Structures are given as C-alpha cells and as structure tokens.
Amino acid sequence: MSNLAVIDFETTGATPAMGARATEVAICLLEGGRIVDRFASLMNAGVRVPPFITQLTGISNAMLASAPAADAVMREAARFVGTRTLVAHNAAFDRQFWRAELLRCDLQAPQPFACTVRLARRLYPDAPNHRLGTLAEWLDLPTAGRAHRALADAEVTAQLLGRMARDLDRRHGCTRFDPEVLLALQGAARHKVQACIQQFA
C-alpha cells in the first residue's frame, strides 16, 4: 500500500462554493499498510467558525486566532503529499476543499482521489451504514483522539483502508492494494465488483 496519502479536512461549512473555508487539515502517509508519517495543522483562513461547527469539531475561533495562516499550511500540505494519490472518507467533500484552498495559493491539485465511502459500499454492503464512525465500530478498528478532528479521522480512515487491504487478500487472494486497484474498485458497478477484484488477484 504505497503512494497513498489519507487526508481529512475540518471546515466551516459544507462547500467552498458557499464561502466555507478549511480550519484544519491532517494527512497520513501510508507504506505497506502502515502509517509512516503524519502532517496535521489548524489553519487560520480569517473566517468565523459557526457555533454548530465548534460544537461538532471542538475547533473554536480562539484556537484559530493563534493558528498559522491557511496559505502557509496548504503550501506545506501540498509539499507533504507530493504526487501521491489521496484517499478520503467521502472524497468529493475533501477534494473540493483541497482544490479550492490550493487554488487560493495559486497551486495545482493534480492528485487523484480515492474514496473510502465508495470502497466500503462495495466491500461491506452489509454494514449498518457507511459513516466513518459506524464502520470503525462495526469493523472494530482502533481509534485514537476525538472524532471530527482532522488527525483522528484521518487515522481512522487509514485504519479502514488497511482493513480493506487485508480483507481483499483474505477473501479474494488479492495482494495488490495500490492506487490503480483502489480507483478501479471504487468505479466498478456493484454487480462487477467481484470481477474487478479477480482482475487484480
């Protein structure tokens, strides 16, 4: 499991299109199914955090007042990720903030995104639902830290990814778990998941 970086944003709202900005980013680099490096930082984008978001994440305006500027954090995050494929739980959400925040820095965002929600729906169709917290509990994944903080959620997502790799190996003899496999699997129609896995086994 190389060339993968798990990312999670905390933000002030649902979409940059409505003016929401990132407040925290965390990234875990994976090698061989293990987390080998981490990057996490609050980021001050000069916006107010709605009370609902503070209640959800624990991130307050006071915390952001002393945080480094969003521009500097995103430049460091982009250097940290490099050309790795990014993985996020509900990647459509994190991808739009990754692109929007880097665009503000005049930086490109060429990294492909894989989505653990899409993967989990294909690999664990019997789960009660496919929220990150539910999957962590259902699969008995180790958790550390407060849910809805970026590093804690990124680490749980990385644990979920590792579990998927082990299950693909145990259930299907598929030892490959790289960006190509992830992108193919998440794009496979439900009735073609087995055929897709066999292609890489």
Added chain:
DNA sequence: TGCCAGGCCCTCTTTAGGGCCTT
C-alpha cells in the same frame, strides 16, 4: 425561524427523484 451544497449511488431510472456522506 429555518434553511442553505456537491457528488455519488440506487431504482418502481436514464426526459428523475430521493437517500447517503462530509463539515
């Protein structure tokens, strides 16, 4: 006061609608 989006997936679909998931 209450609500606000975007992308993906499923199905009693595709000239559409509703649910899920993220903050």
